Amino acid sequence: xxxxxxxxxxxxxxxxxxxxxxxxxxxxxxxxxxxxxxxxxxxxxxxxxxxxxxxxxxxxxxxxxxxxxxxxxxxxxxxxxxxxxxxxxxxxxxxxxxxxxxxxxxxxxxxxxxxxxxxxxxxxxxxxxxxxxxxxxxxxxxxxxxxxxxxxxxxxxxxxxxxxxxxxxxxxxxxxxxxxxxxxxxxxxxxxxxxxxxxxxxxxxxxxxxxxxxxxxxxxxxxxxxxxxxxxxxxxxxxxxxxxxxxxxxxxxxxxxxxxxxxxxxxxxxxxxxxxxxxxxxxxxxxxxxxxxxxxxxxxxxxxxxxxxxxxxxxxxxxxxxxxxxxxxxxxxxxxxxxxxxxxxxxxxxxxxxxxxxxxxxxxxxxxxxxxxxxxxxxxxxxxxxxxxxxxxxxxxxxxxxxxxxxxxxxxxxxxxxxxxxxxxxxxxxxxxxxxxxxxxxxxxxxxxxxxxxxxxxxxxxxxxxxxxxxxxxxxxxxxxxxxxxxxxxxxxxxxxxxxxxxxxxxxxxxxxxxxxxxxxxxxxxxxxxxxxxxxxxxxxxxxxxxxxxxxxxxxxxxxxxxxxxxxxxxxxxxxxxxxxxxxxxxxxxxxxxxxxxxxxxxxxxxxxxxxxxxxxxxxxxxxxxxxxxxxxxxxxxxxxxxxxxxxxxxxxxxxxxxxxxxxxxxxxxxxxxxxxxxxxxxxxxxxxxxxxxxxxxxxxxxxxxxxxxxxxxxxx
Numbered sequence: 001x002x003x004x005x006x007x008x009x010x011x012x013x014x015x016x017x018x019x020x021x022x023x024x025x026x027x028x029x030x031x032x033x034x035x036x037x038x039x040x041x042x043x044x045x046x047x048x049x050x051x052x053x054x055x056x057x058x059x060x061x062x063x064x065x066x067x068x069x070x071x072x073x074x075x076x077x078x079x080x081x082x083x084x085x086x087x088x089x090x091x092x093x094x095x096x097x098x099x100x101x102x103x104x105x106x107x108x109x110x111x112x113x114x115x116x117x118x119x120x121x122x123x124x125x126x127x128x129x130x131x132x133x134x135x136x137x138x139x140x141x142x143x144x145x146x147x148x149x150x151x152x153x154x155x156x157x158x159x160x161x162x163x164x165x166x167x168x169x170x171x172x173x174x175x176x177x178x179x180x181x182x183x184x185x186x187x188x189x190x191x192x193x194x195x196x197x198x199x200x201x202x203x204x205x206x207x208x209x210x211x212x213x214x215x216x217x218x219x220x221x222x223x224x225x226x227x228x229x230x231x232x233x234x235x236x237x238x239x240x241x242x243x244x245x246x247x248x249x250x251x252x253x254x255x256x257x258x259x260x261x262x263x264x265x266x267x268x269x270x271x272x273x274x275x276x277x278x279x280x281x282x283x284x285x286x287x288x289x290x291x292x293x294x295x296x297x298x299x300x301x302x303x304x305x306x307x308x309x310x311x312x313x314x315x316x317x318x319x320x321x322x323x324x325x326x327x328x329x330x331x332x333x334x335x336x337x338x339x340x341x342x343x344x345x346x347x348x349x350x351x352x353x354x355x356x357x358x359x360x361x362x363x364x365x366x367x368x369x370x371x372x373x374x375x376x377x378x379x380x381x382x383x384x385x386x387x388x389x390x391x392x393x394x395x396x397x398x399x400x401x402x403x404x405x406x407x408x409x410x411x412x413x414x415x416x417x418x419x420x421x422x423x424x425x426x427x428x429x430x431x432x433x434x435x436x437x438x439x440x441x442x443x444x445x446x447x448x449x450x451x452x453x454x455x456x457x458x459x460x461x462x463x464x465x466x467x468x469x470x471x472x473x474x475x476x477x478x479x480x481x482x483x484x485x486x487x488x489x490x491x492x493x494x495x496x497x498x499x500x501x502x503x504x505x506x507x508x509x510x511x512x513x514x515x516x517x518x519x520x521x522x523x524x525x526x527x528x529x530x531x532x533x534x535x536x537x538x539x540x541x542x543x544x545x546x547x548x549x550x551x552x553x554x555x556x557x558x559x560x561x562x563x564x565x566x567x568x569x570x571x572x573x574x575x576x577x578x579x580x581x582x583x584x585x586x587x588x589x590x591x592x593x594x595x596x597x598x599x600x601x602x603x604x605x606x607x608x609x610x611x612x613x614x615x616x617x618x619x620x621x622x623x624x625x626x627x628x629x630x631x632x633x634x635x636x637x638x639x640x641x642x643x644x645x646x647x648x649x650x651x652x653x654x655x656x657x658x659x660x661x662x663x664x665x666x667x668x669x670x671x672x673x674x675x676x677x678x679x680x681x682x683x684x685x686x687x688x689x690x691x692x693x694x695x696x697x698x699x700x701x702x703x704x705x706x707x708x709x710x711x712x713x714x715x716x717x
Contacts, residue, residue, distance in 0.1 A: 027708050030670050031085045036074035038661045039067075046596075049617040053596065053630065060657040061601075063646070064223050071657070072646070072677050079641070079674040088711035089701040095503045095713050096693050096700075097123065098442055105437045107402050107411040107423050108135060112165010112187070116142060125152025125688030129159075131187070143185065148172055152688035160205040160212060161187075163269060167240065169205040169212050175647040176687060178202065178602075179225065182214065184240060197244050201230065202603070206265045206272070208290060211239035213250065213263040213272060226649040230603050231257035235274060237294065250274075251286065251297055258605050265290070266313040267405060271336060273310045273318070279609035280489045281527070282306055287318075287339055300339045307490075307524075311358045311365070312405070314382045319347065319365070321358060326350035328523035331358060331367070331384070347384035354523045356492070361403035361410040362428025366390065368400045370492055372452065373464060373521045375414075377401070379431070388431060393422070395450070397494040401426060411436065416495045417468040417511070418448040443502050447471060450495065455548035457517075458540040461529075464521075465514045465545050466495060467554070473508065480707040481510040481555035483546055487518035487538035488567035488610055490527040500696040504704075507715050510554055516541035518567075518610070531610045533622045539574045546575075546582055561585035561638075561703045566651055567592060567610075573628030573659060576638055583638040585706050587699060588628070590644050593655040595627035596620070601652045629655075632662040636669035639706035643695065645678040653677065671706065 040056035047053075060068055083089060101122035108117040115135045120127040126146045132139025148154035157180045159170040166188055171180035182197040182205060203215035217230050235251040238244065251274050253259040262275045272288035274297065282304035286297050301308055306324035311331070313319065318334040331348035348355075353369040353376060360366075360382060369376040375398035377390035392398055396416030403410035408428050415421040420443075425436040450468045457463050469479075482504065486493055493513050501511050515521045518530025518538040530538040546562070549555050562583050564571045569591020576586040596614040598604040605613075612619030624630055640663060644656035660675040667673045676698060678691060687695075704711055 028705050028710075031082055031672065031705075033078060033082055033672050033674070035664045035673075036071065036078060038071065038664065040665075048596065048614055048620050048624075051620075051624075053624075055597075055658075057658040057661045060661065061227070061652075061654040063227055063653065068657070075660070075675050076677055079676050082672055082674060083698050083701060086701045086705045088704070089697060091713045092503055092700050092704075092711055093693065093697040095506075095711075096499065096696055099499050099502050100689065100693060102420075102439050102441050104421070104439060105423055107399065107413050108436075109402055109411075110404055110407065111161040112163075114165060115139070120689070123689055125690055126155055129156075142187065143168065143170065145172075149174070152690060155688070158204055160207055162207045162210075162212075167193075167207075169207070171200055171203075171205060176645060177226065177647045178649050182238075193241060195238070195240060195242070195244075197238050197247070202233070202260060203262065204264060206263055208237070208265050208269050208272065208294075211237055213237050213265065215261055215263060226647060227601055227652050227654075229601065229605065233260040235261050235263045248294070250288075250295060260606065264310065266310070266318075268313065271313055271318065275308070275310075276304075277606070278304055279606050281531075281609045283308055285310075285320075287336060289336060298339060300334065309357075312360050314360075319358075319360075319382065321355060323524045327525040328353065329355035331355070331365075333384075347382075348380055354492075354520065356520075357400050359401055359403075360405050361401050361426075362408050363405065364428055366401040366410075368398060370494065370521055373466070373492060373494055373515045375494065377412075390426075390431065391433070393424075394419075395452075395495065397496055403428075415497045417450045417466060417497065417513075418445045418505075420445075420497045441499075443506075448505055453548070453552075455544055457537070457544040459537065461517070461537070461541070463514065463516055463541050463544065465512055465548070467510065467512050467549075468505065469510045470505065470508060475553040477550070477553040477556050478559055479508065479510050479555045480504075480559040480561070480704065480709050481512060481549060482561045482563060482703065483512045483514060483542070483549065484563050484568070485514045485516050485542050485545070485571050486564055486566075486568040487516040487530055487541065487571055489518075489607075490520035490524065491567075492520040500692070500700070503700060503711070507704075507709075507712055510549075512545065512549060512554075514542055514545040516545070516571075532612050532619070535611065535622070536626060538571060539578060539626065542571055542575050543579055543582065546579075557582055558584050559707045561587065561707065563587040563589065563699075565589035565591070569593065569651070569656075570595075570628065574626050574631075576640065577628050577631040577633070578626070580635045580637045585703050586638045586640045587703075588640070588642050588656070588659070590651050590653075591628070591642070591655055591659070592651050593628045593659040594630075595623040596630065598651075598655070601654070602649050604651075629659050629662060632659070632666050634666045634668055637663055637667050637671060637673055639671040639702070640673040641699065641702050642675040643678070643699075644675070672702075 044055045044058045104120040106118035108115045115132045118127040129143040130139045131142040145156045153175050155173050157171040157173040168185045171182045180200040184193040184195045199219050200216050206213045236247040238247045259278050274286040276284040285301040285308045287300050309321045311319040316336045323329045328350050330350045333345045333347050353371045356368045358367045365380045367378045374395045379387045399413040401410045401412045410426040413421050420439045420441050423437040424433045426433050449471045454462050454464050569588040572588040573593045599613050614620045642656045642660045644653040663673045
């Protein structure tokens with residue numbers, strides 16, 4: 001979509017850390033826990049295709065009830081009390097605050113003759129947008145999201161400049177919710193217009209002349225904002241200085257309520273591309289020639305069997321990334337005047353590496369590939385002629401090259417597990433790069449290494465993992481280790497830098513990322529191998545990763561922690577219920593844990609292509625087999641801290657509420673099984689720095705304590 005549709009700073013810091021100490025193992029005293037009493041309503045029973053399934057904690061789905069609120073308060077008191085007794089928790093917080101306190105920059109971008117970039121001084125809750133006439137000067141504050149709220153819980157969801165650069169449209173999220181409210185700022189005066197566009201969700205802001213396109217759902221009923229099913233997504237056009245009630249409806253699918261529509265204009269504002277989807281995989285595509293009409297919508301793709309993503313236009317040719325007939329994706333050209341499939345042309349064919357994204361800067365097309373879950377950039381002319389590879393600083397992740405079509409200067413970011421995000425300036429003519437901004441972190445990156453190993457999963461599939469630890473560290477089979485995974489929705493896990501895990505690495509810990517099936521590291525075939533009735537492959541891969549680490553003397557079951565968020569929370573929940581003996585600690589974060597009812601809340605219905613739905617008899621059979629909520633049995637579970645948030649309207653917190661209630665009811669042993677419910681926070685995007693540090697401190701403290709370790713703040717480098 002339009003490069004001006006900047007979905008900026010929705011960083012979801014879920015990738016945390018790993019841990020170990022280079023000293024004798026300690027055994028920490030047991031902290032006693034008295035769990036709150038949770039009511040079981042035994043008469044709540046559903047019949048799924050002749051099978052009766054009890055749901056005794058259904059009442060916790062009502063997030064507005066006094067009973068649920070009281071339950072959350074009681075659970076948080078228990079969790080807070082437990083964490084308060086960990087003696088080194090404050091030391092971890094202090095170390096994290098020091099590590100976090102460094103200047104962080106985004107890649108700059110150019111609008112209306114000015115350069116813009118985001119900067120965080122270190123501990124600011126939200127990053128600030130700066131504007132400058134000269135790329136080498138700091139400039140002035142253009143927009144400060146820290147002023148959206150007193151406590152930093154309101155965040156920037158999206159922003160977009162009009163073609164002249166005079167007007168900035170930006171969307172604000174309150175308390176981490178996916179709902180957004182858009183405002184317009186006159187950059188020449190610094191004043192806000194009276195315009196206010198509400199109930200935007202899953203949408204960019206795409207300018208055309210004196211207004212912008214956006215997507216929204218109908219206004220929800222009071223009290224249903226965070227849990228009701230989201231249906232009837234529509235595309236509108238808002239014209240400046242008019243009320244939202246006068247916004248023009250551009251596109252809708254009244255006969256398909258569970259179909260989303262996303263709109264984006266090309267960089268020259270000649271075309272509007274509307275992408276429609278009924279799930280997280282596969283989309284349709286519609287075209288509007290804005291030079292002719294704003295409402296004449298031409299269907300290009302009307303099925304949902306494949307994925308299509310616009311790079312930009314080259315005149316009347318639309319350059320599109322697709323996996324149709326290409327598991328690892330290719331680039332095609334679609335003539336906007338003759339968009340039928342018979343006229344499509346392949347510009348860049350599929351390669352052995354998975355294509356992730358592409359951009360056109362300085363008249364060249366930069367294609368961002370993944371080679372064994374690490375970034376690789378190839379450069380082409382817009383007609384598909386290969387020019388060269390772009391030399392990157394090493395093995396890691398590149399965010400893609402950003403800039404204008406006509407500019408001779410582009411920018412890209414590069415990061416790895418041990419290297420903080422560094423911004424590079426690229427001369428698109430000479431193809432030479434130089435460091436533009438490099439952060440200074442109180443961490444000795446050179447003292448650590450990342451290596452990639454491959455292990456064999458249950459069915460014989462070879463799966464890679466990244467292992468990060470101190471150089472020269474002796475492997476004695478007793479290193480506290482954090483294993484992280486996701487495994488879903490075609491999303492790849494690439495090397496990335498996270499402050500949260502640094503104290504663990506400094507204390508001799510090991511951090512591991514497993515690139516399991518279900519993700520997008522190796523194209524759509526790798527993704528599909530972890531979906532629907534093959535979802536168990538994802539859990540088998542993760543369990544196989546754990547067994548590999550133990551067999552190769554990195555760790556053992558008393559020192560191994562697992563973590564994942566969202567779909568990764570499902571991963572952790574499934575693995576801890578299938579193999580509770582294999583792990584010492586488990587962190588299911590904002591997880592999809594009730595696989596029989598997930599599709600009944602907010603946007604959950606869109607995940608069915610990965611999961612299947614329980615109203616399908618065949619899907620019900622395999623969902624029931626691995627659904628974490630429905631597979632809790634009487635067992636000794638790992639020390640568990642479920643994390644969720646009261647404003648999570650992506651994966652509603654009821655999943656976590658019901659799951660921990662089952663675990664607390666059936667858990668045998670002294671390991672703590674707790675839930676941490678964040679307030680005024682959502683699924684993760686826009687979480688203020690203060691809350692990120694608090695959560696990271698609690699997670700690291702919990703992990704170290706329950707693997708028999710301590711924390712030594714003097715161990716650095």
